[in-house]
């Protein structure tokens with residue numbers, strides 16, 4: 001074998017897993033189709049869930065710490081505030097390059113500009129085609145995101161099952177000279193059918209996006225909604241630096257058997273791990289990497305046969321999918337008619353406060369400092 005493990009995709013899931021494996025002495029190669037740093041359409045919002053699992057170095061590249069979110073529906077604005085930072089905002093290009101670098105410093109071999117184009121089982125491992133060359137590895141990890149190659153026949157070629165449903169999202173990076181917008185987050189629940197629009201500040205740019213949970217709301221409708229939304233925010237004349245559509249794999253419905261095989265497993269978006277209520281995915285990409293690492297290490301140390309990676313899928317089922325099932329049910333009810341829910345939160349501050357606490361996941365920063373609502377108000 002050339003490597004013990006090949007991790008395909010250097011997003012937060014892949015780079016974190018590569019770092020954890022390399023730190024334990026596993027021979028790991030991290031294959032990324034793009035040169036790094038690379039752009040990724042993403043609000044870059046880090047909640048307490050993400051920050052608890054990220055290395056401390058990430059704190060130095062947070063562009064904006066936000067303590068406030070404005071939620072709007074039907075012309076009414078509600079504001080949630082926290083005395084402590086509640087969401088950290090990063091540029092994904094910077095964060096993902098940093099995480100890949102930390103994986104390299106731990107001993108992983110990073111191959112940027114190296115798209116995996118084919119995979120098949122060979123003996124007790126996998127043969128991958130990477131830029132015209134073949135790599136033989138014991139285990140392959142699909143960390144290639146929601147549109148990656150393991151979503152299709154390549155997934156079945158290494159024994160992985162069909163993947164999660166996805167919702168549509170479109171995001172623009174809009175210039176905000178001098179950071180005039182400030183640090184508040186914004187969510188508008190009436191700018192796109194069955195979804196929401198957001199503004200996430202990054203200092204001198206704003207990530208402005210829309211996503212819809214409703215089937216049949218396609219790319220052109222989302223783009224039109226985004227354009228109207230940007231106008232509504234009074235930013236129609238701003239320079240749009242990037243505009244990208246990208247699906248979000250809202251989790252909760254993937255069969256555990258689809259997550260692993262005798263020689264492969266899925267992590268992050270490739271495993272359908274975005275939160276069904278708001279589409280937060282970085283935290284679950286990180287969590288899946290943390291759950292996968294010990295299982296892969298154990299499988300490499302003692303050959304446990306074709307079910308060696310099953311404990312990973314079981315752990316994901318217990319720790320993530322259970323919560324996602326509840327969030328899925330809430331999400332269906334909420335996006336069918338957000339008005340009454342937001343109305344209740346407006347009248348009963350405790351409900352709005354609960355939603356804000358849940359969304360930001362108060363906790364401790366990696367350095368130990370308190371993070372998120374301590375005495376929040378809604």
Ligand SMILES: Cc1cc2nc3c(=O)[nH]c(=O)nc-3n(C[C@H](O)[C@H](O)[C@H](O)COP(=O)(O)OP(=O)(O)OC[C@H]3O[C@@H](n4cnc5c(N)ncnc54)[C@H](O)[C@@H]3O)c2cc1C
Nearest residue numbers: 009011012013033042043044045116144145268269281282
């Ligand atoms: C518009 C939008 C806004 C979002 N905002 C937020 C937010 O604010 N907060 C949050 O927590 N989540 C957010 N998400 C979700 C979040 O972006 C994802 O859940 C997260 O990026 C998943 O990480 P990942 O490592 O699994 O995959 P990705 O970050 O998608 O990384 C996958 C990597 O695999 C590489 N790759 C793909 N195919 C191949 C191949 N064949 N060979 C080699 N490499 C390959 C890709 O180039 C990429 O670098 C948002 C998503 C969207 C679409």
